[in-house]
Amino acid sequence: MNTRFFHRKAGVQVALCMALAALLTSPLHADGFTVGAPVKCKWQKIGNYYTGKIARRNGNTVFIQYDDGDTETTEIQYCKLIDPNQTKPARNNQNNQNNNQDSSNIKKLEARSSGSDNWQDWSISLAGGKGRLKANGTGQHMSWDIELPGRDVKVLTCIQGSQWWTKWQYRYGGNQLIAEASSLTEWKIDSTYNRLKVRTRWSGDTDQWIVSGKKGEMKVTRNGGSWPSWEIEDNMPGEDFHMKMAAIFAIIVATEMPH
Structure with missing residues (x-):
C-alpha cells in the first residue's frame, strides 16, 4: 500500500476544509x-x-x-x-410618450424682472408653448412656482442642511429629482435610473454650458448684455423632460443668483 498517497490525499482534504472554513467565517464574504x-x-x-x-x-x-x-x-x-x-424596471409609458414629443424641446430662457429681485422671475419657451418660473423666498427657504404647458410640475426647493445653492429637489407627479453641485460650474442631476451632468463648456466661462447624458447633449448659451437671456440648443431626443428642466434650474441658480 502506498501510504504516501493516502497521507498526501489526507493533507489536501485538511487544507481544503481549512480554506472552506476561512471562507465561510470571513466577514468580507x-x-x-x-x-x-x-x-x-x-x-x-x-x-x-x-x-x-x-x-x-x-x-x-x-x-x-x-x-x-x-x-x-x-x-x-x-x-x-x-x-x-x-433587469431594470420598465419606465412609465406615459413619460416615454411625453418625452418623445417635439413639444418637450426647450428653446429659450429669459428673465421677466430686473436684478433688483435677484432674477427670481423667468419665462421659458418650449416648442409647444411658454411657461413661467418664479422663485419665492431666498436662500435656504427658497421655493419655485412652475407653470409649464401640459406638465405637472410642483416646486423646486432647497434641501435643508446644505449650503442653499448646492442641493435641490425637483418634484413632479409624485416623483423627485436631485440637483447637486460639486462647484458653481459642475452639477449632477439624478433620477432613479438616470443621470445628467451639467458643466461649463470652457473653464471659467459661465456663459456657455453643456448638459450631457446617454441621449445626447443640450447646449445652453447666454446672450450678450446685462439682461439675462439664454438660447438653448436641445439635442437630447427622448431624454426625460424634467431632467432637462432640473438642469436648466441648476444653471440659473449657479449663474444668475447671488451666492
Missing part, C-alpha cells in the same frame, strides 16, 4: 459585499440609488465604481446587493 460584487448605492448617502461594483472594501467602508463612470467612498449600509440577472 459573510454579508456578500465582496470586491467585484454588483451593488446599488445611495449617491452621497442621501441621493437616489445607482448601480455599480465594489472596487475596494475596508471594514464597513467600500469604494464604489458606478456604471456611469463616477466613483465614491461610502458605507455598506447605504448599498444593496443586486442580482446580476436583474
Whole structure:
C-alpha cells in the first residue's frame, strides 16, 4: 500500500476544509459585499440609488465604481446587493410618450424682472408653448412656482442642511429629482435610473454650458448684455423632460443668483 498517497490525499482534504472554513467565517464574504460584487448605492448617502461594483472594501467602508463612470467612498449600509440577472424596471409609458414629443424641446430662457429681485422671475419657451418660473423666498427657504404647458410640475426647493445653492429637489407627479453641485460650474442631476451632468463648456466661462447624458447633449448659451437671456440648443431626443428642466434650474441658480 502506498501510504504516501493516502497521507498526501489526507493533507489536501485538511487544507481544503481549512480554506472552506476561512471562507465561510470571513466577514468580507459573510454579508456578500465582496470586491467585484454588483451593488446599488445611495449617491452621497442621501441621493437616489445607482448601480455599480465594489472596487475596494475596508471594514464597513467600500469604494464604489458606478456604471456611469463616477466613483465614491461610502458605507455598506447605504448599498444593496443586486442580482446580476436583474433587469431594470420598465419606465412609465406615459413619460416615454411625453418625452418623445417635439413639444418637450426647450428653446429659450429669459428673465421677466430686473436684478433688483435677484432674477427670481423667468419665462421659458418650449416648442409647444411658454411657461413661467418664479422663485419665492431666498436662500435656504427658497421655493419655485412652475407653470409649464401640459406638465405637472410642483416646486423646486432647497434641501435643508446644505449650503442653499448646492442641493435641490425637483418634484413632479409624485416623483423627485436631485440637483447637486460639486462647484458653481459642475452639477449632477439624478433620477432613479438616470443621470445628467451639467458643466461649463470652457473653464471659467459661465456663459456657455453643456448638459450631457446617454441621449445626447443640450447646449445652453447666454446672450450678450446685462439682461439675462439664454438660447438653448436641445439635442437630447427622448431624454426625460424634467431632467432637462432640473438642469436648466441648476444653471440659473449657479449663474444668475447671488451666492
